[in-house]
Amino acid sequence: MTVAEPYEDVGSAEEIGVRLHAADNVVVAYRDLDEGTAAAGLTLRQAVPRGHKVATAAIPVGEPVRKYNQIIGFATVAIEPGDHVHTHNVEFKAFERDYAVGADVTPTELVPDEERATFQGIVRADGRVATRNYLGILTSVNCSATTAKLIADQFRRPGLLDDFPNVDGVVALTHGTGCGMAADGEGLAVLQRTLTGYAEHPNFAGFLMLGLGCEVNQISAVADEWTIHPATPVRTMTIQEQGGTAATVRAGTKALLEMLPAANEVSRTTVPASELVLGLNCGGSDAYSGITANPALGAAVDLLVRHGGTAVLGETPEIYGAEHLLTRRAVSPEVADRLVERIRWWERYTAANNGSMDNNPSPGNKAGGLTTILEKSLGAVAKGGTTNLTAVYGYAEKVTDRGFTFMDTPGYDPVSVTGIVAGGATVMCFTTGRGSVLGCKPTPSLKLATNTEMYERMAEDMDLNCGVIVDGSASVQEVGRELFQLILDTASGRRTRSEELGFGQEEFVPWQLGAVM
Structure with missing residues (x-):
């Protein structure tokens, strides 16, 4: 789809909008248009807000409204040229589409290796390329969310990260689930896949995985699926094993502090x-x-x-x-x-x-x-x-x-x-x-x-x-x-x-x- 020229007939006094394809029966208003505005061979029958559609042809009841040379809906009443076209006179209906599998596949012309664009990335020990350098706190369950945030808050104290300029920060990623769910269902599988994706993300230089201890989403079940290079520091702990919230905040903070020197030993290339x-x-x-x-x-x-x-x-x-x-x-x-x-x-x-x-x-x-x-x-x-x-x-x-x-x-x-x-x-x-x-x-x-x-x-x-x-x-x-x-x-x-x-x-x-x- 390409953006066409502004819709205007030869000799029209002003443009009213943009037509995205010659076969369209609507244009998109450039600006707020008043009722009675006459332009491009049309007289607006109602006021039309900026970004809304104006009919450029009659559209009978039940006939398609076309934009991008595609069907975007069907007229629920007779629409006249100059009408405001929106939810008051257009409805959604399902209709058959031609999937034409592969019809538009074309060879991809790759830029030669020596001419390719570059950026300054962080190359990890296993060859993955990062764009940022964070330490993370991942949570197995919502029950550990507040504790995770309390740990992350310790690293917002002024001066704490001053000696580690290559570390972008410490982030706690919390969520609203992890328990009260089937132990072998789709919900748990999606959550564990998501946590694994973040654990293996190149933008994390290391992380702490924090749980409560008794949740359905057990840390061991998640961690067993990770593929993480030995050079990436990883710690796991639960609030129940550590002896409560305050003890966990102390232990989690200590664990991340110990990761900072290694995390800082990166450079962009x-x-x-x-x-x-x-x-x-x-x-x-x-x-x-x-x-x-x-x-x-x-x-x-x-x-x-x-x-x-x-x-x-x-x-x-x-x-x-x-x-x-x-x-x-x-x-x-x-x-x-x-x-x-x-x-x-x-x-x-x-x-x-x-x-x-x-x-x-x-x-x-x-x-x-x-x-x-x-x-x-x-x-x-x-x-x-x-x-x-x-x-x-x-x-x-x-x-x-x-x-x-x-x-x-x-x-x-x-x-x-x-x-x-x-x-x-x-x-x-x-x-x-x-x-x-x-x-x-x-x-x-x-x-x-x-x-x-x-x-x-x-x-x-x-x-x-x-x-x-x-x-x-x-x-x-x-x-x-x-x-x-x-x-x-x-x-x-x-x-x-x-x-x-x-x-x-x-x-x-x-x-x-x-x-x-």
């Missing part, structure tokens, strides 16, 4: 961009997401893949209705089948909980102009660029394939990002139109604003303004190249806005599946 694993997520989306930030991120992904790197797209509910654009790029029927199987699972999952896939657009999404999940997904999938889909992973599975990949995660941002980081993402890119402020330690998260107004209002939270695309001062490809360089700079140690503000500890939220007992 030049490594190729092929060592990067880039996570892709969006949150607080608006109608500009699919026009500016998401396509720009997709352009950066295409560059990263050409340089041999890896990108991971998530949020399965937010590709629903656009999955056929990914199956067309699947390198094998097996990859396409796994993606479609996850779509079918979500249909069953939402139905079993008396929901609908169209429940996904939030009130903020709708206020920003997104009408249905179909419209949201068609914009969201643009984050994945245009290259081949090489693999599909389950939640928090370790990502081992190169190129553009997909991970099955919920649309809820903290849960999605947690799974992608557990899979190995060493940099996250997060697009937002309404203004999201999420971080995800130990991985840096770049915030990409979809529109200039929000960027200027929340400049202290945003890392890049992609609104310049719709403003007309830069193209998707130009912003994509700028973003690619920003990703490399971030991987080299440049701090993101969310890092400066201290985000990333509370946003660790593993996907909780199964019965709570």
Whole structure:
């Protein structure tokens, strides 16, 4: 999908919006438009907020509304040219899509090794490449969460880390589960896979695994699955064995203090961009997401893949209705089948909980102009660029394939990002139109604003303004190249806005599946 020229007839007095494909029957308003505005051969029959849609042709009842040359919904009443097109006159309905497996697969033209982009990474003893250097406290159960935070708080005392400038900090990753669950169910398996992904993450130089002692999620059961180099210091303990909270805080603090000298003995060195694993997520989306930030991120992904790197797209509910654009790029029927199987699972999952896939657009999404999940997904999938889909992973599975990949995660941002980081993402890119402020330690998260107004209002939270695309001062490809360089700079140690503000500890939220007992 490419951004087309602004919609205007020859001789029109002013532009009213952007048409994304010649076959579309709506355009997206550039600005708040008053009822009676006459432009581009249309007279607006109602006021239309910025980012919302205007009909450019008559759409009979039951006929599809088209944007991106794709169906985003169906008219519930007769829509006339100049009408405001939104939830009041458009509905979501399921319809058949042509998956055309592999139809758009093309050879990937890799940049020669000697010409590939590089960044300043931290190479671990086992060859893994980190972008940050943290010590972590992982918790087996919610019952150890407060104690873990008390230990992490000890390292926020002024001066304590001054002698260890190469250590980015000590982070406690706590969660709301770990007990009251089946000892052999899907919920426990997902939690343990998530914790394993963080334990093995290259951005941790060492960590403490902390439990209560009597929980279902026993530390020994998790630790037995870890593949961790002997040079990485690891300690495990439980509050019950240590003799209570205060004793555990003392013991945990001592254990981490002993790890600091070794953790500090690192330096950054030049490594190729092929060592990067880039996570892709969006949150607080608006109608500009699919026009500016998401396509720009997709352009950066295409560059990263050409340089041999890896990108991971998530949020399965937010590709629903656009999955056929990914199956067309699947390198094998097996990859396409796994993606479609996850779509079918979500249909069953939402139905079993008396929901609908169209429940996904939030009130903020709708206020920003997104009408249905179909419209949201068609914009969201643009984050994945245009290259081949090489693999599909389950939640928090370790990502081992190169190129553009997909991970099955919920649309809820903290849960999605947690799974992608557990899979190995060493940099996250997060697009937002309404203004999201999420971080995800130990991985840096770049915030990409979809529109200039929000960027200027929340400049202290945003890392890049992609609104310049719709403003007309830069193209998707130009912003994509700028973003690619920003990703490399971030991987080299440049701090993101969310890092400066201290985000990333509370946003660790593993996907909780199964019965709570």
